[in-house]
Each structure stands twice: as structure tokens, then as C-alpha cells.
Amino acid sequence: MNHAFVCLTLLFSTAGLENAPTKNPTAIVSIDQGKIRGLVESGVEVFRGIPYAAPPVGDLRWKPPAPPAHWQNIRDCFEFGPACPQNNNPLQHMLPLGAIKSFSEDCLSLNVYRPATSTSEKLPVMFWIHGGGFGEGSSGMGIYDGSSLARKGAVVVTINYRLGPYGFLAHPLLTAESGSSGNYGILDQIAALQWVKKNIGHFGGDPDCVTIFGESAGGASVVTLLVSPLSKGLFHRAIIQSTPDMSVRHLKKEAFGKQSAEAQGLETIAKCGLSESADLNEMRKIPSATLLQKFPALQLTGHSVSLTSLKLPVEPCVDGVVLMEDPNKSMAEGRFHQVPVIVGCTREEAALFLLLATLPTKKTDAENIVRKEFGELGERILAHYPLVNEAYGIRQQIGHLLTDLVFGAESRYIARNISKREPNTYRFLFSRGSRIPFLTPMGAHHGADVPYVLQTNDPVWRWKDWDRELSNKIQQYWVNFAKTGDPNGDDLPAWPKYDTTTEQTLELGDTITVIKQYRHEQHNVVDEHKNWR
Numbered sequence: 054m055n056h057a058f059v060c061l062t063l064l065f066s067t068a069g070l071e072n073a074p075t076k077n078p079t080a081i082v083s084i085d086q087g088k089i090r091g092l093v094e095s096g097v098e099v100f101r102g103i104p105y106a107a108p109p110v111g112d113l114r115w116k117p118p119a120p121p122a123h124w125q126n127i128r129d130c131f132e133f134g135p136a137c138p139q140n141n142n143p144l145q146h147m148l149p150l151g152a153i154k155s156f157s158e159d160c161l162s163l164n165v166y167r168p169a170t171s172t173s174e175k176l177p178v179m180f181w182i183h184g185g186g187f188g189e190g191s192s193g194m195g196i197y198d199g200s201s202l203a204r205k206g207a208v209v210v211t212i213n214y215r216l217g218p219y220g221f222l223a224h225p226l227l228t229a230e231s232g233s234s235g236n237y238g239i240l241d242q243i244a245a246l247q248w249v250k251k252n253i254g255h256f257g258g259d260p261d262c263v264t265i266f267g268e269s270a271g272g273a274s275v276v277t278l279l280v281s282p283l284s285k286g287l288f289h290r291a292i293i294q295s296t297p298d299m300s301v302r303h304l305k306k307e308a309f310g311k312q313s314a315e316a317q318g319l320e321t322i323a324k325c326g327l328s329e330s331a332d333l334n335e336m337r338k339i340p341s342a343t344l345l346q347k348f349p350a351l352q353l354t355g356h357s358v359s360l361t362s363l364k365l366p367v368e369p370c371v372d373g374v375v376l377m378e379d380p381n382k383s384m385a386e387g388r389f390h391q392v393p394v395i396v397g398c399t400r401e402e403a404a405l406f407l408l409l410a411t412l413p414t415k416k417t418d419a420e421n422i423v424r425k426e427f428g429e430l431g432e433r434i435l436a437h438y439p440l441v442n443e444a445y446g447i448r449q450q451i452g453h454l455l456t457d458l459v460f461g462a463e464s465r466y467i468a469r470n471i472s473k474r475e476p477n478t479y480r481f482l483f484s485r486g487s488r489i490p491f492l493t494p495m496g497a498h499h500g501a502d503v504p505y506v507l508q509t510n511d512p513v514w515r516w517k518d519w520d521r522e523l524s525n526k527i528q529q530y531w532v533n534f535a536k537t538g539d540p541n542g543d544d545l546p547a548w549p550k551y552d553t554t555t556e557q558t559l560e561l562g563d564t565i566t567v568i569k570q571y572r573h574e575q576h577n578v579v580d581e582h583k584n585w586r
Contacts, residue, residue: 078129079169084252087124092131093169097200100165100256101193102134105248106241108159109215114337115227115237118161118244133193134162137216138341140188140350151195151509158219158341163245164192166199166209167256175259177535180249180288181211181507182242184269184295184500187367188217188350201508205532208258210249214241218348221367222321223304223314226333233372235304235314239277240375246278246287264290264535266395268503272296276467277369279390280383281376290538292531293396293467294506295499297459298583299380302370308379314370321348384470393538394471395531397481397558398464401496403455407448408495414444419451430582437575453575460499461572462579468551477538480551482571484562485523488514497562505561506531519563527561 077093082100091100106118113119135157167176183190183197191197192211199209214220220238227234250260265288267275273296278284300309307313322331324347325339349366371378383389413419419440424431438454440447464480472478483502487493503509505524510516516524530540530548540548546565549557556570 081127082255084255085123086121088127089130090127091165095200096169097203098167098169099200100130102132102162103130103165104134104161105163105212105245106161109161109219109237109241110158112337114158114219115222115224115234115333116231117237117240121161121248133164133191134213135160136191136193136213137219138345139185139190139216140345151193151197153191153194160213160215160219161241161244163210163212163248164199165253165256166203166211167258168203168206172257174257175254175262176206176208176257177532178249178253178258178260178263179207179209179531179535180246180263180265181209182214182265182267182271182274183211184267184271185216186365187221187238187270187273187369190216190270195511196503196507196509198507198509202506202528202532205528207532207535208253208256210245210253212242212245214238214245217350217367218321218344221314221369222318222348223370223372224318224322224336225315226336227318228304228315228372230333233304233374235302235318235370236372236375239274239281239369240283242274242278243281243283243287246284250287261289262536263288264292266292266294266506266531268294268500268506269296273299273368276380276384277376279392279394280380280388283375285390288390288392290393290535291395292534293394293464294502295398295402295460296396296463296467297365298463301368301376301379304370304372308371314372317349317366381466384467387470387474389471391475393477393479393534394467394475395479395481395534395540396464396467396471397483398456398460399497399499399501400482400484400562401452401456402460402499403452404495405492405498405500407452407455412444412448412451414447416440416442416447419447423454427582430578433578434582437578457572457575457579458583462576462583465556465576466580468556469553472551472553476550478551479534479540479548480556480558481548482558482560482562482568484560485520486562488516488520490515502527502561523561523565526565 079091079093079098081088081090091098104121106121135155136153137160138156183192192213197211199211202209215238221235223235253260265275265278272293275291275293276296276299279291302311302314304314325343327335369376420435423434427434438450440450468478468480484497486496487498487501505527508524526545529543533542534540548559558568558571560566560568
């Protein structure tokens with residue numbers, strides 16, 4: 054999963070998207086752990102902060118999630134649970150994605166949204182996994198509110214999971230203790246799906262009709278769950294939004310130019326001041342702030358762009374338990390859960406991540422970087438991504454190249470391989486340009502589709518009538534797919550299944566239209582470079 058900036062769904066802390074809930078409690082719901090009640094808000098019943106596993110603190114730090122506690126009294130589920138501790142990224146405060154109110158290692162909670170109108174019909178379940186580069190974010194951010202989708206006729210579940218060093222640190226001692234390490238965040242997601250299977254029927258959801266969906270690191274999580282043997286039978290559809298290249302770290306060996314996950318963990322623990330002879334008890338007592346500071350983090354300010362060798366510091370790893378092999382290999386060879394799939398990305402994914410990057414301003418300098426990094430393919434790359442002398446033109450073309458390298462080619466690769474074995478495969482391209490004035494030049498940047506999928510627009514987005522209509526249509530596609538495995542219906546423009554010959558893709562932008570072989574030649578030359586490992 055190369056390129057340091059790729060898997061980040063930005064964490065911004067304005068409160069513009071958050072509505073103060075009216076204190077109108079729901080009826081009491083009995084779940085496996087006890088009785089709970091939530092709040093009725095604008096035609097939706099919302100249950101926030103339900104624990105789905107024991108707090109992963111103390112002796113449970115860096116262990117697979119343990120069963121949650123039971124309680125005797127009625128539990129009020131009115132507030133979101135704390136987010137996993139995380140670093141602030143330098144692009145904070147630029148987009149209205151909603152504030153995170155609290156942080157704690159005790160972060161394993163989920164939220165359930167369901168229509169307030171009663172029905173005897175079992176509703177499809179939509180299980181959202183937030184993005185943030187596996188190091189940031191929270192289900193409590195306003196951008197991830199599930200109310201609008203619930204009003205469309207689904208039970209929506211959004212989750213917190215362990216991030217950064219809490220969710221993805223590997224170490225030889227941890228591997229020896231549990232048989233693997235480094236995938237605690239993914240194990241959390243699996244535990245949340247197990248909770249859904251056991252409890253979602255109490256909310257009117259159908260445990261045999263669960264769709265997992267997510268964007269950025271959430272999309273990468275969906276891919277991981279698609280190929281992990283541990284998630285078999287826990288979901289029945291999958292929607293992958295803007296997943297980056299899924300060539301991930303390996304637990305014990307270097308792969309794809311990345312050090313092993315265990316080597317990364319050893320470095321982190323050493324930086325925390327512990328000697329090589331330190332035991333797990335000492336490791337688990339490292340202060341949270343120290344651990345967070347010493348674990349590798351994304352570098353987004355002032356960095357020079359490397360087109361081929363930037364590496365995401367936080368990601369799942371091939372450990373022989375959660376992941377048996379590189380996810381791209383699993384998909385190519387048919388080792389994935391055969392369920393209907395939607396996969397896609399935005400048109401200008403990389404533009405946002407280049408905002409604070411240092412780029413060459415001279416054409417010759419930019420071309421020399423391309424030649425150096427792509428070797429014998431350099432001239433072909435330049436032919437497909439011609440650079441101009443103006444700084445913005447160089448930035449724009451490098452943005453196109455990085456978008457194809459990281460997101461576009463991966464989207465096509467997933468669609469190609471899954472469609473060979475699962476006929477209900479659909480591909481999309483989101484191309485509606487940003488409605489936020491200062492981001493308009495970036496077009497359909499990374500994450501631009503999320504407010505449309507969840508309909509969590511804020512006044513600063515400056516939506517027009519078409520934006521609201523587009524969001525309604527996208528939501529109906531998503532809900533239809535969650536119900537039946539086919540997004541079509543409700544007088545929506547027809548969305549054809551993907552096939553490797555025509556590569557039909559539904560473009561969701563200023564219009565909704567079917568396009569064929571989108572950026573076909575560019576993705577071909579990118580594929581030559583990647584050779585899909």
C-alpha cells in the first residue's frame with residue numbers, strides 16, 4: 054500500500070456538521086450485553102457508543118479484542134465513544150468533517166442508526182468503516198453520520214477501531230504470545246461484525262444481509278476483510294471506495310521495499326526508551342503519549358514527492374492469520390469471499406495530498422524525477438503524463454500520475470479480478486468537483502465522495518440542487534445494492550455490470566453516465582511499472 058499520503062481521510066475539527074440531539078429517548082432495546090436506549094433524532098433512532106469488545110487497555114493492549122462486559126441497568130447510549138488516540142495532521146481545520154470530542158485507548162464502540170418508523174420487514178445492514186490512513190479518524194465525526202442512509206431504509210452501523218501503534222504495531226514478543234501481531238485494528242473490525250451478526254436483529258436489521266463499506270483506509274479495510282479467512286460469513290456485499298495500492302507489509306520479512314512490520318515495531322519500542330531485553334509487561338506500560346509520538350506518522354508538510362517509493366507507515370500486514378498473503382495476490386488468484394462488489398475512486402484523488410507538498414517548478418527538473426524513478430519506463434510515463442513549464446501544470450500532471458498509480462489502477466485491478474469470479478461487480482468514478490470554494494481547483498479530490506454517500510453536507514460545501522439530487526441517487530444505488538447485490542432500480546440511470554472487455558464504469562459527476570475504458574492507456578503503463586508485485 055505505497056505512498057505516504059494515500060490512505061488518509063482527513064481529520065478536521067470543526068463542529069459544523071454536528072447537530073445537538075433532542076433528548077427524546079428511544080424504546081428500550083435488549084442486546085446480548087444488556088438493555089440500552091438511544092435518542093430519536095429527525096426520524097432516526099440513534100444508539101451511540103455501544104461497546105462491542107472489552108477495553109483494550111492494560112494487559113489487553115496489543116491483544117485480540119476480548120468479549121464486552123454485561124450490565125444490569127439500562128445503559129443510555131446517547132454519546133459517541135472516545136476515538137483511539139491519534140496525532141493531529143497538518144491539514145486540520147480545512148474541511149468541515151466534524152470534531153472528535155474525546156480520545157482514549159478504551160475506544161472499541163459502535164453506533165447504530167435505524168429508521169424511527171416501525172416495520173416488520175428486516176432491513177439491510179450497512180457497516181461503515183472510517184478512513185484516516187489507519188492512524189486517524191473516528192465514527193463520531195459529523196461527516197460519518199449514518200442518519201440519512203438510515204432514512205433511505207437501512208440499519209447503519211459505524212465503528213471505532215484501534216489506530217496507529219495501538220492497532221497496527223507488530224513485535225516478535227507479541228507474535229510469540231498470540232501467534233501473530235500487527236493487525237489488531239482489523240481484528241477489531243471483525244469483532245464488530247461478529248457483534249452485528251449476534252445483535253443487529255434486535256434493531257430490525259437482517260444479519261444475513263450485511264454490506265461492509267468504507268473509504269480510503271476504510272476501503273482498504275474492506276479489501277482486507279474480503280480476503281481474510283477470519284471474516285468468512287460475516288458480510289454479504291462489499292463497497293470499496295478509494296482504496297490505495299494494497300501491496301502491504303509482511304510480518305517478518307521485507308516486501309515491496311518496506312521493512313517488516315516486526316522490524317518497524319522493534320524500532321518504535323526502542324525509540325520509547327526500552328532496551329532489547331524489555332518484556333511485554335514493560336511494553337504495555339509505555340505511556341500512551343510516548344507511544345503515539347514515537348510510532349511512524351504520515352509526513353504531509355513540505356515533503357518532496359517521490360513518485361514510486363513513498364510508503365504508508367500504518368497498514369495491516371501479512372501475518373499468516375488475518376492476512377495469509379498480499380491482498381492483490383489473493384484477488385488475482387481467486388482467494389476472496391465471493392460476494393457482490395462495488396469498487397471505485399474519485400477523479401483527482403491525489404490533488405489534496407499534494408497541497409502541502411514541495412514540487413519542482415521547472416519542466417526539466419520534473420521530467421528528470423520521472424526518468425530517475427521509473428527507469429526504462431520513464432519516457433513512456435512522460436508521454437502519457439506530459440509536463441508543462443508552469444508550476445500548476447506540473448502539479449496537475451503529477452497529481453494525475455499519482456492518482457492513477459495509487460488509486461485508479463488499483464480500482465481497475467480489483468474490478469478486473471473480482472468480476473472474473475463474481476458477476477455482480479460494479480465500478481464507479483466520482484467526478485463531481487469540490488463545492489468548497491478554495492478547493493474547487495482540486496476537482497474531485499480524495500474523500501470528495503463521502504458527503505454524497507452519507508449526505509452529510511455542511512453549508513460551507515455550498516451544495517446546489519444537483520448536489521442534493523446526486524447524493525440522493527448515490528444513496529439509492531448504495532441501499533439498493535445493500536438489499537439485493539444490484540444497485541439498479543428506482544428509475545435510476547442504468548449501471549451495467551463491469552466486464553474486462555468494455556470496462557464499463559458509472560461516472561457520478563455533473564451528470565450520471567456510463568463511460569468505457571476510463572484512462573485505459575494510462576492505467577496500462579502504470580500496470581507495467583507496478584507489475585502487480
